[in-house]
């Protein structure tokens with residue numbers, strides 16, 4: 001075997017003369033960042049080129065570390081475990097942090113790695129370490145950046161900004177600034193971007209990870225602070241059109257208890273339209289006794305959401321943070337109960353809209369019966385038939401101004417129904 005540093009024959013990867021902390025540091029980093037094209041150490045190249053598996057040269061590291069006292073190798077073990085995503089990293093890092101001063105750059109390096117290894121799977125364990133960073137002065141700027149990231153993720157926005165500002169201030173002080181591996185320019189831009197992220201979490205929507213497990217982990221912190229967050233579970237599978245039961249028609253002519261409803265649709269060139277708002281009024285004996293209205297986050301894409309925001313007259317972020325269809329639709333059906341659902345186009349376009357929304361909410365059927373005011377109008381008087389069989393005509397005829405929101409349109413359905421009943425008398 002040859003010494004990886006000087007090439008003399010040796011019993012170990014480093015000969016007796018080369019077993020020094022400086023050479024360990026050099027060899028460790030050469031192996032850590034080893035690439036056949038760029039490696040300038042011929043002895044390492046020779047050894048590594050004999051290996052076939054990717055990163056197999058890293059397997060040499062423990063054998064090298066064993067040549068040194070633990071006092072010297074401890075830091076490299078931390079780095080090695082981290083690099084290999086080895087489960088021993090956490091214990092090794094904590095042991096290191098508990099026995100070394102934080103003003104040492106290596107301790108700071110271990111701390112940075114430890115926090116980065118937790119986020120975004122665990123938000124509890126990094127807390128005390130990030131608080132330690134927030135309370136410490138003159139650390140490497142990377143630590144302020146990672147702590148700011150952490151605090152922003154758990155909704156501690158002021159602390160996130162305070163820590164990021166501390167890092168930014170330090171970055172600008174050529175005398176005092178220290179870095180683990182960032183350049184000052186990159187660090188400044190990372191910290192500034194962090195402040196933008198923090199502000200977005202604070203004003204638009206909190207940080208929200210992709211997996212259910214991670215969502216549960218941050219939700220705990222949001223609950224404590226009263227920060228609203230989207231729901232945690234994944235949405236149900238949508239039901240195929242062929243598996244959805246047809247809408248049931250109501251054949252009663254004098255319905256006393258009912259819900260008048262409206263689904264507001266998003267723009268689409270295809271027949272498959274989504275909804276962005278759904279509303280109903282509950283009518284008992286000609287009197288509206290209750291109202292329901294909710295925004296729905298359009299599920300077909302961002303163009304739909306932009307269109308919905310425009311139509312609803314709200315900011316895009318309001319539409320973006322509206323609840324998903326599978327959360328709103330069950331609330332709607334809980335509100336309407338067993339009532340007959342009445343609207344212009346209740347068996348036409350409104351039926352299509354509510355059926356599609358129900359399918360996307362995982363429903364296989366709608367139990368309620370539907371009653372179409374346009375059919376009722378045509379049966380009531382031939383004046384409302386054929387070309388005049390439209391919502392617009394009825395509105396004009398009864399001098400009713402069209403509503404803007406889904407709720408106003410639902411209220412108008414109630415008005416139209418009562419007017420048509422009286423018209424026929």
Ligand SMILES: [Zn+2]
Nearest residue numbers: 003006015018
């Ligand atoms: Zn040597």
